[in-house]
Amino acid sequence: MDRLADEVLQIIFNEIDHPTSFVLVCRRFNALSRDPYVRAHYFLARYGSVQALYWALGRGKLITEQVLDVLLSSGAHLSRYLVQVAVHHYFRSSCPFIKTPWVRTLSFPTLSHFLKLSSERFVTINTTKGEDDGSVFRHFIKESRTRADRRGLATDAIAEMLDKGKFIPFCSKDPIMAQFPLALSIEPRLLPLAIANGFRMDNRYRDFVFRRIFERKDEHSIKDVLFNVRELCRLDTSMFVSRTVAAEVLMEAEANGTAYAVLRALDQEGGLRFSLPSLVEDLIKLCIRTRAITMPATGSALRYLWRDFPSSNPTARLVILLTVFIGGPTSTVDVLHSDLRRLNLTPVSAEDIAHVLLSPFVELFSSTLLYARTHCGINDEVALSSFLADVAVRCLEVASKGNMLRYMCEDYPSLKEDIQLAATTEYRLTVEDLPSPEREKECIAFQSKLCRDPYTFKLETAFIRLNMQEDGWDREGSPLQGDDLATRQCEGVVPSSPESFLGEIGQETLTQVIAHDELDPRRKRAASWLSNRIDWSMTLPYPADVLPVGRWIRNQFGRRHPVTATFMNHAVVNDNHGILQHYLSGPLLVPITLHHFKMLARLGRAPNYQLFRAIREGAEFFLSDNDYLKYSDVDVKRETPSAEGVPSEAIRNSALSMPMSIAPMPSSSITSSAARTRKRLHRSAAATVKSYALPESDEESLTLSESSRYRGRTHTTDSDLQLWIKHLSALQKDETKKFNEKKRHLEQSNISGTRLRAVRNDFLRTVTAGLRELRQLDSAKKQQAHIPAVPDEHSESDDDEYQCRRRPSKRRKTSTN
Template sequence: MDKLCDEILQIILNELDDPTSFILTSKHIHNFTQDPYVRASYFISRYGKVQAFYWALGRGKLMNKEVIDILLSSGAHLSRYLVQCIIQHYYRSLVHFIKTQWVRSLDFTTVNYILSIAGEMYGNIPVSKGEDDGAAFNTLLKDSRLPSDQRVMKFEAARDIVEKYKFIPFCNKDPMMAQFPLVLAIEPRLLPFARANGFYMDHKYRNFVFRKMFEKAAIVSEGRMDEIIRNVKELTRLDPLMFLSRTVAAEICMEAKSNEAAYNALKALDQEGCLKFELRTVVQDLIKLFAKTRSVASPPIANVLRQLFIDFPSKDPTVRVVLLLQIFLSEHLAVTPLIPGLAGLSLTQYVRACKQKIEDIGLNPVKRTDLLEVLANKFAPDRFVGILEYGRTELAMSRNEVEGLIQELAMRCLEVGCKGKMLKKLLEAYTFLDDVVRERVMKKYRLNLDDLPMSEDENACINFSAPLCRGFECDPPVISVLPSKPTETEDDVSLDEPEEESSDEFDLGYIGQDTLSAMIRKDELAPTRGRRRFYDMYAPYSDTAGKLTYPADHVQVGRVVRQRFGPRSGVSAVFLMHAVVNGNPMIVQSYLGLTTDALPNELRIPITLKHFKLLARLGRAPGQSLYEDIEAGAEFYFSEEDYLTPEELTGTPRKKYKHSRIRIKMVSSYTVKTESSPAPEALSAPILSSSSPPPSSSARRSASISCSPTPTPSGSTSRRRLRRTASTTKSYVVPDSDDEDIADSKDEMVQHVHAQAKKRKVESNMQKWIKHLTILYKEEQKKYNEKKRRVQAAAEPGTKVRLSRNEFLRSMAANLPRIRKLDHLKRQQLYGPDVADEDYSSGEEDEYQDRRTRKRRKSDDGQSINYFTSKEHNKITVNA
């Protein structure tokens, strides 16, 4: 280190935040750092000319008169504002944004030397509280909403502070560092003098500055619009990087009614070509943003968007839908008042009022497709009679045309998860829709493995989404939209979302639904440092709630379908399949009855092995509800074809029977075996030991075993009762009595029943699930191993490849052992504690078998090593 030249040592020193340890490494380096020029160069190089004095004054032992002179001669900035803060901090009280000792660590002579130099530069310096230059600009900010002639601080006084007294925020901790751009927004003529002092306007303050320019004035004056235009032009002329963005323009448009001066100034700037974009495209994208948010139903928002559409007409179909929806929603409240008993407008008056508003803003002619798009919107009113009446009277639609519109609307509601209320009312009002929905769902929405992308295409599997039962409650609210690519013709604009592309030349910004005043309040409420990162934290709840993508009083379509078509219908089975694929836990739990303990098994929609196969193809983890249903004793089915009738699978309309109640009663009648005709199977029924704990609530389906019902023979009129089993026979043996024969006979009976139960082991539903899920898991594991071998072969030699398993494999590896353990506990309760751990259902006749031979070999040290070798067979044995 001692052999390094001084230039290298200076470079190393400048890179250190605290060079104390470096200075103490050797005597040579210590002597080198005692040079005043080295110390002054350290502060200039590390902190810049604007902040060099602030950081140097905090190192009391390093500062002396020579260092101060070198800093001044090197161009370090010493403003009157900095001198005022030095006096307040050293002689009076701490400066509120400086929490350290700062200048109090300096010698008294050093402080006086700095003050003497400042007195020669600026003369008499005001040092009273509230008279410093920073307080003067804070006063200017408070009066910013007043007309220029009513402000306390005039432009000439502000110019003298910046030009003559070299005002500039001297450190990043100073609140004026963030507030001084607002001063330039109020008086952009100060920007050249601020630049001469070394102030640099960062582009991140761009929106920050222009929001203050267009802020709503506290007192309305005639010259407010001209003042805004003049300030914008002056600032953009002085700094080419300072221009009005689309973000601020959209915020101004949101106040078209409440801040007319700013909105008119924005339109004037657009007409003069002072904007770097067309205001028409901003208004169009802004209106389209409300097609998917809850705020479209807000009356104040409706008035603003209508005004924007009148000023900037558009042929975009999404814009038309938003405006028509707002018109029908506003008049809908008059037809169906919220106060019970209050008479609303008649349908004729409703149609007349809607027609008048549509003509006023120039949306004529309204077509059938417009009505369909309005009704299919998420936020359309549930009471749609008024809109249909508008179609009958104004569009002269016949009854068949109205029914056709209703049918298309019902089909659209199936894919919109939050339109359960409208779908329910449609099905109740138009009974023919039941058969239409049943046929459409079974023919269009049934999922098979061939309908899914191949598992090798990971991106397609990740992005795949089934059209029904999509989750929408967890979707993030619509906050903003990027500028859309300009189209050649307006007629080609579709209902799709704007393309996420920004300008190559300028960052024109995002478009949001916030108003200008709301964003200014966020700036003021957020902390001084890092205010740009705290927008969402300090945002009002009302702003966030208005951007949600589903109505407040929504009902999920999946719940309505289950209530309407029943649990054992093809429509409910298809909806469950889509909910499982999309990972919608609310629908899955309600379909499986896990949210309602009292729901009987017949009212639960069965899960099938097909659900797991679909998830395995996509590589997604099965929901925990599926495993809970298996643990509760869900019946095993390969697919929905195992429990649905052919009519349900094809969507064939159901036949109407005159005596349907009698038929149901006859089919549901059962009989049981009499006591005089005992069956050998009765003795082999599994018996729960009296000492065993009761089954848990999660196993409510499989813990109890009942006799299978037998149809009543024709012509038989005798009523029969269940046969008593050994578990229900009451014993009258007195403990410790002399009647040992009775006690011995009872023990022999119980042992006999246990022996019969062990001989006749019936495969339960849980064991079927374990067997087939294990087969599926091994198949997916085999695919994973093959993929890993291919990746390893394609990698460079000697490289160890780490390939993570998909979510399906990880989920099965975690849940299958738990289900096996639960099954083993249940078998111990049924067949005794000495039941074998192996799954008896895996025998020689199983479809898959895996035969392994164990070999032995000796290692180099002579010890024997056991290992397994596998051979490929047509059958693979699966052990539970």
């Protein structure tokens, strides 16, 4: 440090927030810090030319007459407004935004020198309270909200204040700093004067200024607004109308005709950096996956834009179709057809009607279906049945279509059989259907088709497959299936495009956004927020009264049904918390199986905590769905409470060799087979059970409880909890072996010599912790039942960090001569 030049030490000095400790290191540093040039450039380097003088005046012990001279000669901006506020503050007048001693820390000779320098620059300085430049500017902003003929302050006075008084807010704490761009929207000719005083326009100020220019006012004409926009863009090349502001104007094009006409004029003369028809198309397509499409105001605005800028994009056309059918759920066929003809959307095909019905926001389908039967060629009952079956099956992939499926099955009961057949064949999920564990990226991104969570705020839609092309349609020309909107198109607020750097677009109107940009005092700003609040719920990708499909499936088919089992598999893989909570709550929970844990182990995902909670609360053990779907429940009345029947131990062991999938079967065959196998037993059957346990003993209660749990398993003493521990421990052991092999392969392939750490996946960590809790619960139950605890034979499969290892006892060495 002693060999460094003074220039280098000054650079280091400028980077330190509190240089007191630095200057006390040695005499050289202390002497360097006392130099007026170093002190002046410290404030210039850290706070800039506009705010340097404000922060310097607050360090009275460091500021001398020489420091002030260097500051002003080096480019620090001095405004008449700063001098007026300094005089008020020094002589104990209130300055609301200054809470520190500030200029009161200056010595009187230093303050006198500062006032002398100021008087040399500004001949006259009005120090009267309420007549300073800041008060005049605030009065100008306040009058801008009134009509032009009622304003008492001319714009020339503000221009003179910026030119001769060098007016500019001198610190970020000054409220005028946020209000200053508002003056540019009132009078764009003030921009060159503001730039000369050190004002720099950023993106936030740019959008704010253009919003106020396009604001809906009676005295604004098209020529005035167009002149202001052109003048701003001419005076500063960084000023341009962004896509964000243009989209806000388009959303209220009907009400704000002046701003809409200015946008069209700018587009025709090339004054926009983007194409206005492409912006309208993107804005219409944005509404396909948000709840705003259900609002009448949004539908009316989109149809108004469609008349002026019709598009050949199929997604945009589908949005306009949705606005027609959603806006008129009880309209007649003639009214719907006339609206479609007026928008030039006819003819409408049966596939278009299917796309409309598959929207997450369509729940009432009667008028749409009636229109399809009249104008889309779905005349006979066979075509109608086939069409409805296709729509119902495709609705299974849209997570928020539970209400519509419920209404459809109430009106057309035969659809339940179609849903059951599709769920048990097309949508069945096995371990082999999942990505290989070696493809880690695919395992992380994998998402099954059913039981997705509609409440997760993802920009998804129900109309595009993963193999879609750039225009948003698949290779067959159909925009559908399920919630598989390509993630590559929905990473941002709008679909990615070369014009995305010009601003993101939303669904808020210009009036709504200006209500948030209002810079009135806090009380008025709070009132405007409450009265003109933007409804952010309109951007959600599911309807207001949503019924998830998985919840409807559970209520419709019951807890032990092949369809419910299929949805349970998908819910476990997708970690759908809401569906799992519905399936695993209450006494009638959907059975969980070892198959669920095997699928999660293949993907390396952590099991939902509700699975282990259900096991701790006494969930029955099953190897797979076939284990409980092939055997119906048997109600047997006993003197002691009993659970529902399950297969015998021999049948349970033979199920290991059975496939994990669910065999498809018609609902009629399932019902008839279940009816044939359900045979009600007499009460005398319970009395014929012989027991050799002593009366009124613990052995008798344990024997009765264990025998009543499982039919045909009288020769085993393993409870459900013990079976879960046994099989989960074996699964954990297999995953630990795979992890050890991966770790060994990583160490062998390490050539650099650096230590590489292999990390256990989420499944292994979660199952290890869950098994530890299950073993503790099993041990507590055994102690409560006065059964001696049996050493756990599977505890060796735990992680190394959780094992308790004992060192072998040392033996005394003896030597024999």
